[in-house]
Amino acid sequence: MTDTLERPADIGAGRLDRFPTRLALLGGIAAFVSAGLIWVCRAGDPSVHYVSQLGATGMPTAPLFNFALLLLAVAAVLVERAAFARGDGYVAGWPVASTLLACGACFGVASVITCSPGCPVPFTSGALPQDLVHISFAVTGFVLAIVAMGQVAALRRRRWMRAASVVTLIAVGATSFTGAMIALFRGDTVLGGNLEFTAATLAITWFGVFGLQVAADHRRRER
Template identity: 80%
Template sequence: MALATVGGTAAFLSAALIWVSRLWDPSVHYVSQLGATGMPTAPVFNFSLLLLGIAAVLVDRALLHRPLVYVAGWPIAGTLVVCGACFALASVVTCSPGCPVPFTPNALPQDLIHISAAVLGFVLAIVAMAQVSLLRRRPWMRAASLATLVAVGVTSLTGAMLALFRGDTVLGGNLEFTAATLAIAWFGVFGLQVARDEGTLTLPARAASSIPSSASTVAP
């Protein structure tokens, strides 16, 4: 229960720090640029990305206590631990100045590593949402996961298309930040839901252990 609670809280804190970085330098259009080498926002942003990775791993550890419940195709815990590792890697291997697209003239190997890790982590977050939306329990969590999945998919895809075809960079950046915020908020909500589920399991177990056995209540 504690692991999931800390993980969910860490995810919300991660989202808050990303927006602190964005407000610090509103001229930055895309998320990863906040953590690029030489950016004043880099320490805060990269810490927020590391915090997100830790959040995903903590929720993953909490899910291991209920291996047969949180499974959709394969254990959701497996998706989350790889997702968290990707975000942690992206927080350590940052973009070069300007965060150029990989394989362009100014790009460095670190740009390929960072962007690949960040994109894979984001994709795995979407996969986790899809898995939760397929679970048979917690109808509201299924509905929330599906709604977030659709919203994140639409906003991120639109933002990516704008960036790819040199469209409105301001709109594209806003959409990317929106998609990232929705995905991170989902992590927070899901973590707290897992913690609540753990609590509902623990209480009946404690109550049962406090009831004396029939053998002990029979007088000799």
């Protein structure tokens, strides 16, 4: 009788243990799909130079791009839930999960409040309030992604993940800053756009890789 009662409890506990693993795995896959969809959008309209322009009002690529951005927000939250389940497993100054949650929220807002046609730089001629809101949340989201990379790089575990986070952090920071300066000072838009797409792709790919790493950590914990 005791064995009969223990078995369902063990099965239930096993399912609960596997739940964070699945969340992290889904989050990682969602991030990779998001990156792929953004490049599909760009391939559909190569004339677009900057990432946010793909989701601007009236753009044929807007529905798919904004879905991809929303998917990235979902990916960040899924990985956040899985990382949160690790307790003190991912803490550098404060929980990495908190950074990911704020990051996901920013991308979620940016996917709903899009740029006006042409996606002008805020406070320039033709810019609307929605441009300021979209750009502010999108930029904040990527800054928080860089912060999360820095936190993971500071963790004393998984040397390869730390190294990957450091490399990605430097690459994303350098390319996004250079692209932003080019856009701000009306420089070479083709170069600036390519740098921005590169930075976005690297950041989103990092989310995917980190999600898979969190899933692997949970799976190892289950065993």
